[in-house]
Amino acid sequence: MSVVEQARRARVAAEALALATRTTKDAALHAMADALVARTPEILAANATDLAAGREAGLSAAVLDRLALDAERVAGIADALRQMAALPDPVGEVVRGSTLPNGLELRQIRVPFGVVGIIYEARPNVTVDAAGICLKSGNAALLRGSSSAANSNSALVAVLRDAVAGAGLPPDAVQLLDATSRDSVKELMRARGLVDVLIPRGGASLIRTVVEESTVPVIETGVGNCHVYVDAAADVSMAVAITLNAKTQRLSTCNTAESLLVHAAVAETFLPPMLAAFAEAGVTVHGDERVVAHSAAVLPVTEEDFATEYLAAEISVAVVDSLDAAVAHIRRYGTGHTEAIVTDSTGAAREFVARVDAAAVMVNASTRFTDGGEFGFGAEIGISTQKLHARGPMGLPELTSTKYVVTGDGHLRG
Amino acid sequence: MSVVEQARRARVAAEALALATRTTKDAALHAMADALVARTPEILAANATDLAAGREAGLSAAVLDRLALDAERVAGIADALRQMAALPDPVGEVVRGSTLPNGLELRQIRVPFGVVGIIYEARPNVTVDAAGICLKSGNAALLRGSSSAANSNSALVAVLRDAVAGAGLPPDAVQLLDATSRDSVKELMRARGLVDVLIPRGGASLIRTVVEESTVPVIETGVGNCHVYVDAAADVSMAVAITLNAKTQRLSTCNTAESLLVHAAVAETFLPPMLAAFAEAGVTVHGDERVVAHSAAVLPVTEEDFATEYLAAEISVAVVDSLDAAVAHIRRYGTGHTEAIVTDSTGAAREFVARVDAAAVMVNASTRFTDGGEFGFGAEIGISTQKLHARGPMGLPELTSTKYVVTGDGHLRG
Numbered sequence: 009m010s011v012v013e014q015a016r017r018a019r020v021a022a023e024a025l026a027l028a029t030r031t032t033k034d035a036a037l038h039a040m041a042d043a044l045v046a047r048t049p050e051i052l053a054a055n056a057t058d059l060a061a062g063r064e065a066g067l068s069a070a071v072l073d074r075l076a077l078d079a080e081r082v083a084g085i086a087d088a089l090r091q092m093a094a095l096p097d098p099v100g101e102v103v104r105g106s107t108l109p110n111g112l113e114l115r116q117i118r119v120p121f122g123v124v125g126i127i128y129e130a131r132p133n134v135t136v137d138a139a140g141i142c143l144k145s146g147n148a149a150l151l152r153g154s155s156s157a158a159n160s161n162s163a164l165v166a167v168l169r170d171a172v173a174g175a176g177l178p179p180d181a182v183q184l185l186d187a188t189s190r191d192s193v194k195e196l197m198r199a200r201g202l203v204d205v206l207i208p209r210g211g212a213s214l215i216r217t218v219v220e221e222s223t224v225p226v227i228e229t230g231v232g233n234c235h236v237y238v239d240a241a242a243d244v245s246m247a248v249a250i251t252l253n254a255k256t257q258r259l260s261t262c263n264t265a266e267s268l269l270v271h272a273a274v275a276e277t278f279l280p281p282m283l284a285a286f287a288e289a290g291v292t293v294h295g296d297e298r299v300v301a302h303s304a305a306v307l308p309v310t311e312e313d314f315a316t317e318y319l320a321a322e323i324s325v326a327v328v329d330s331l332d333a334a335v336a337h338i339r340r341y342g343t344g345h346t347e348a349i350v351t352d353s354t355g356a357a358r359e360f361v362a363r364v365d366a367a368a369v370m371v372n373a374s375t376r377f378t379d380g381g382e383f384g385f386g387a388e389i390g391i392s393t394q395k396l397h398a399r400g401p402m403g404l405p406e407l408t409s410t411k412y413v414v415t416g417d418g419h420l421r422g
Numbered sequence: 423m424s425v426v427e428q429a430r431r432a433r434v435a436a437e438a439l440a441l442a443t444r445t446t447k448d449a450a451l452h453a454m455a456d457a458l459v460a461r462t463p464e465i466l467a468a469n470a471t472d473l474a475a476g477r478e479a480g481l482s483a484a485v486l487d488r489l490a491l492d493a494e495r496v497a498g499i500a501d502a503l504r505q506m507a508a509l510p511d512p513v514g515e516v517v518r519g520s521t522l523p524n525g526l527e528l529r530q531i532r533v534p535f536g537v538v539g540i541i542y543e544a545r546p547n548v549t550v551d552a553a554g555i556c557l558k559s560g561n562a563a564l565l566r567g568s569s570s571a572a573n574s575n576s577a578l579v580a581v582l583r584d585a586v587a588g589a590g591l592p593p594d595a596v597q598l599l600d601a602t603s604r605d606s607v608k609e610l611m612r613a614r615g616l617v618d619v620l621i622p623r624g625g626a627s628l629i630r631t632v633v634e635e636s637t638v639p640v641i642e643t644g645v646g647n648c649h650v651y652v653d654a655a656a657d658v659s660m661a662v663a664i665t666l667n668a669k670t671q672r673l674s675t676c677n678t679a680e681s682l683l684v685h686a687a688v689a690e691t692f693l694p695p696m697l698a699a700f701a702e703a704g705v706t707v708h709g710d711e712r713v714v715a716h717s718a719a720v721l722p723v724t725e726e727d728f729a730t731e732y733l734a735a736e737i738s739v740a741v742v743d744s745l746d747a748a749v750a751h752i753r754r755y756g757t758g759h760t761e762a763i764v765t766d767s768t769g770a771a772r773e774f775v776a777r778v779d780a781a782a783v784m785v786n787a788s789t790r791f792t793d794g795g796e797f798g799f800g801a802e803i804g805i806s807t808q809k810l811h812a813r814g815p816m817g818l819p820e821l822t823s824t825k826y827v828v829t830g831d832g833h834l835r836g
Contacts, residue, residue, distance in 0.1 A: 027776055108798060112787055121809050122779070200633075204809050219614075220637055225810045246832040253834040361827050362441055365536070373526060373830030382835070383826070384522060395535050395618055395823035396639045397811035409809035412797075413775050416787030418660040420667040421796070 011150075011195035014183050015202035018123040018148035021180035025146045026120050028177060030097035033144055036175035037093040040140065041086035043171040044164070048082045054163035055132070062156055074131050075157055085133045088387075089140045095386045098404040099146045113415040118408040120146030121204040125196050126389070127152045127218065128209040132160040139168050139182045141389050145407035150203065152185040152192055161187065197222035204409075209390050212317070227398060229390035232262035232345030233317045234375045237334040237360065239351035240273035246372065247274075247350040248282050254348065254375040256289050260319045262391060263346050263378040267314060268325045269334045272298070275327045291321045298327040314341045331356055335363045342366060344393045346378040367393055367400040425564075425609035428597050429616035432537040432562035435594035439560045440534050442591060444511035447558055450589035451507040454554065455500035457585040458578070462496045468577035469546070476570055488545050489571055499547045502801075503554045509800045512818040513560045527829040532822040534560030535618040539610050540803070541566045541632065542623040546574040553582050553596045555801050559821035564617065566599040566606055575601065611636035618823075623804050626731070641812060643804035646676035646759030647731045648789045651748040651774065653765035654687035660786065661688075661764040662696050668762065668789040670703050674733050676805060677760050677792040681728060682739045683748045686712070689741045705735045712741040728755045745770055749777045756780060758807045760792040781807055781814040 025033075044051065055077040062072050104116040124147045126138045135153055142149035153161045161184055169179035185192040196203065200223040208218040212231045219226055236254050238247040254265035270278055279302045286293050287305060294309040295302075306325075313324040314337075328334045338347050348370035349360040357371045368378040378401065380388025385403030392398040398406040439447075458465065469491040476486050518530040538561045540552045549567055556563035567575045575598055583593035599606040610617065614637040622632040626645045633640055650668050652661040668679035684692055693716045700707050701719060708723040709716075720739070727738040728751075742748045752761050762784035763774040771785045782792040792815060794802025799817030806812040812820040 023777070026779075106798065108796070112791060112796075114797060116814075119779075223634055225639075225808065227810075243832070249832060249834060257835050357829075363437070365440075365533075366825065368826040368828060371827070371829040373828055373833040374835050376835035377526060377828055377830075377833065378826070382522070382526075383528060384520070394639065396641075399823050400530075400826045409813050411780065412782040412792070412814045413785070414782060414787055414791055415771075415785040416791075418657070418663060419787040419791065420663060421671050421788050421790035 011185055011192050012199060012202065014150060014185060015123060015196075015199045017180040018150055018183060019202055021178035022120065022122040022148040024178050025143070025148055025181050026099070026122070028146065032176060033097065033146070034093040036143060036172050036177050037089045037140055039171040039175045040136075040168050041089040043167045044082055044086040044089075044136065047167045048079050051082055051160070051163045051167065052077055052079070054159040057159045058157055065156075067156065071156070075160070077132060077160060081133070085136045088133075088137060092140045092144050092387050095144065095404060097144070098408050101405070103410055110419060111416070112419055115413045116410050117413055118405065119411045121407060121409050123148045123150060123203045124407065125150040125152065125199075125203045125206040125224065126209065127193060127196070127206070127214065129154045129211070129214075132157050132164060134209070135161045135164050135184075136168065137387075138389060139165070141387050141404065141407060143172070143177075143181055144387070145404045147407055148181045148183075150183055150185055150196065152196060153187050155187040158187045193218075194221075197224060200224050207390055227390070227392050227402070228394040229392055229402075230262045231317060231343045231393060232264070232391075233267065233315065233341060233343045234263060234265050234346045234348070235267045235269055235338050235342060236265045236348045236350065236375065237269040237331075237338070238271060238274060238278055239331060239349055239353060239356045239360075240271040241353035241356055242271070242274055242278070242350040243352055244274060244278045244281065247278055248285055250348065250350055250372070250374050251282060252285050252289060255286075255291060255323050256321070257374065257376050259321055261376070262317075263375050264319065265348070265375045266317050266323060267341065268323055269337055270299075270325065270327050271331070271334070272327050272329050286323065289321070291323055293323055293325055295325040296327060299325045317343070331359060335360070338364055338366075345391065346370060346375040348373065348375050367391065425599055425606050426613060426616065428564060428599065429537060429610075429613045431594040432564055432597060433616055435592035436534065436536040436560075436562040438592050439557070439562055439595050440513070440536070442560065446590060447511065447560070448507040450557060450586050450591050451503045451554055453585040453589045454550075454582050455503040457581045458496055458500040458503075458550065461581045462493050465496055465574070465577045465581065466491055466493070468573040471573045472571055479570075481570065485570070489574070491546060491574060495547070499550045502547075502551060506554045506558050506801050509558065509818060511558070512822050515819070517824055524833060525830070526833055529827045530824050531827055532819065533825045535821060535823055537562045537564060537617045538821065539564040539566065539613075539617045539620040539638065540623065541607060541610070541620070541628065543568045543625070543628075546571050546578060548623070549575045549578050549598070550582065551801075552803060553579070555803050555818065555821060557586070557591075557595055558801070559818045561821055562595045562597075564597055564599055564610065566610060567601050569601040572601045607632075608635075611638060614638050621804055641804070641806050641816070642808040643806055644676045645731060645757045645807060646678070646805075647681065647729065647755060647757045648677060648679045648760045648762070649681045649683055649752050649756060650679045650762045650764065650789065651683040651745075651752070652685060652688060652692055653745060653763055653767060653770045653774075654685040655767035655770055656685070656688055656692070656764040657766055658688060658692045658695065661692055662699055664762065664764050664786070664788050665696060666699050666703060669700075669705060669737050670735070671788065671790050673735055675790070676731075677789050678733065679762070679789045680731050680737060681755065682737055683751055684713075684739065684741050685745070685748070686741050686743050700737065703735070705737055707737055707739055709739040710741060713739045731757070745773060749774070752778055752780075759805065760784060760789040762787065762789050781805065
């Protein structure tokens with residue numbers, strides 16, 4: 009079936025979904041969770057096919073691990089759906105309301121987008137997560153996963169569709185696009201009018217392609233060249249701990265720190281314990297002259313390093329002469345994801361927060377906290393690094409639009 | 423100067439604007455208003471040049487009237503700036519805030535977009551309005567007006583820039599792009615990274631071009647193929663009054679009704695007085711067979727009529743057999759702007775509101791109320807017909823993004 013035909017079916021399903029009550033949607037989420045657990049054997053069989061093909065194709069152990077499912081992982085994926093059912097329904101929330109001077113009653117109400125397209129890579133859990141979040145927010149989902157997970161995703165979506173239908177909602181609320189064809193991404197990007205929003209989740213090049221070529225409105229996610237700035241007034245041991253956590257607590261996430269800026273006034277006291285901590289944690293350091301001067305293990309930093317999202321045990325480090333220089337560096341190399349300052353100065357914190365242009369600014373906290381789960385959203389479809397519509401972690405409300413409802417009694421405009 | 427160079431200067435100006443207090447911004451708005459009044463003669467001289475060129479080029483009397491300025495109109499434009507100064511500052515508003523279980527303090531705060539590009543036609547008052555709304559919301563404005571108003575806009579922007587500079591803000595907060603070059607629109611659409619959002623205001627073809635070709639995020643505005651649906655349970659005289667108001671109160675606006683759907687059950691009682699009212703108001707009616715049967719003056723309606731935003735004294739009319747058929751018709755031909763139902767039935771109103779997918783749904787009120795001024799927003803930059811970011815009339819908050827500020831005390835992620 010063509011993507012356009014799938015999108016048309018999604019539109020029809022979306023009409024019913026938009027009218028579904030929370031009770032019905034939550035029942036569907038529970039049915040989806042139960043079905044995943046009940047039909048675990050067929051899911052694992054499909055996953056085994058993907059894993060065998062992946063090994064054949066020489067995928068790395070890390071990628072194979074992310075692809076792999078077992079009964080415990082499937083149970084975890086099912087639990088995430090049950091947790092979504094417990095979250096409030098964003099649809100129908102009155103965002104703003106008043107009675108106008110002429111007596112008209114104005115209400116701005118959350119409504120679903122309609123049809124949401126999601127392009128993502130590797131992990132099969134995203135398939136279920138995205139389907140669940142879309143269903144809870146009243147949206148039909150068009151899922152375009154990775155070809156390496158094609159069999160797993162097919163099995164998962166077959167189970168989900170049966171459960172959705174069993175709960176009295178249209179199965180076309182959840183559809184998988186052909187992952188083996190590059191054309192399916194192209195068709196999805198051009199399906200303006202049928203698809204309301206497209207969310208690419210994945211590497212920088214995928215996101216750039218979608219942003220540049222899509223006529224469907226896009227929410228950009230995920231690229232994070234995040235900085236930690238250690239201010240002149242920083243508590244040195246706190247700064248070491250936060251930087252180490254931001255860099256190493258998990259290497260491959262978009263909120264991981266990739267660059268460290270150190271105020272010259274604390275460089276002498278801060279850099280020695282910091283570089284020692286990096287060495288102990290196995291982090292390769294690319295530093296400017298003033299950093300190199302502290303350790304033979306530091307590699308000379310390049311322009312490219314400053315612009316790189318390593319997603320690995322590497323970090324670029326520069327000494328700056330002022331908060332101003334730190335802000336300028338971040339403005340030049342940052343991707344607008346998460347920037348952190350470590351300081352005891354309220355003035356420095358206030359200035360950094362005001363001047364840094366990013367989805368999230370951390371004061372004396374690790375960059376790793378920019379996360380829908382950490383923020384208490386309960387569900388997350390990605391982290392937006394754009395300014396339009398949603399910025400930062402996107403939960404259920406970010407998957408909705410609004411509608412003004414204006415009620416009168418024969419009101420005419422004079 | 424190239425558009426890219428102007429956009430670069432706008433970015434620099436935007437950094438200062440984002441930090442400006444409400445006091446400073448409001449002082450600038452008052453200075454802009456005062457300067458417009460004080461320098462009215464040079465503005466009118468420039469406007470006279472445009473008007474002469476317009477007459478030479480054979481512009482219609484209506485277009486020339488929209489282009490024309492006099493002392494009274496300039497005073498009115500200045501007053502609009504003073505009214506903006508009186509509105510609350512959207513920047514800095516805490517949209518959401520809480521203390522997370524681990525003690526992190528989370529706040530989501532409104533921040534300006536940065537640089538806003540606006541493409542518009544004809545009327546010089548839009549130049550001042552857009553500059554004022556952008557400045558109040560902390561954004562630098564790149565204004566691309568119509569070539570027919572080029573001299574007027576140049577004079578207005580020169581006055582505004584002097585006033586902005588006099589108030590201690592960077593004059594590059596307000597810049598006019600070359601209106602004589604088509605390339606300036608193209609360059610603006612490709613200035614991703616320098617321009618944060620693009621708002622096209624004008625005809626359907628301009629908006630379509632921008633939506634399809636821009637890599638800068640776009641907020642779609644203004645195309646309105648608005649319907650009035652007269653339900654089986656409608657009060658007939660209210661329905662006639664609302665439809666007449668929606669169609670004729672002002673012909674050229676996007677919230678003007680362009681199509682009327684009549685439930686068959688009331689057609690016999692409603693159509694005679696309605697058609698008489700249209701005839702008296704000089705409105706040409708394009709109707710289906712069941713409408714034509716009522717009057718020799720009704721022209722046969724075509725598919726194209728149903729899809730047309732007349733912006734003139736014309737309307738398409740169809741008799742439908744159910745609310746369901748009305749919703750299906752609107753889904754097919756509507757542009758998601760404003761749809762109205764006239765009914766005394768709470769059930770019908772509830773169903774229409776829930777099922778019609780539009781920025782605004784009116785119950786027993788004229789479509790003409792979809793307007794920032796009528797909604798009490800105090801300022802309006804346009805009416806969004808898209809679902810992302812803003813939907814319906816856009817006031818000051820719709821010209822902002824948000825930023826999460828997370829404050830801790832050495833918080834690490836575990």
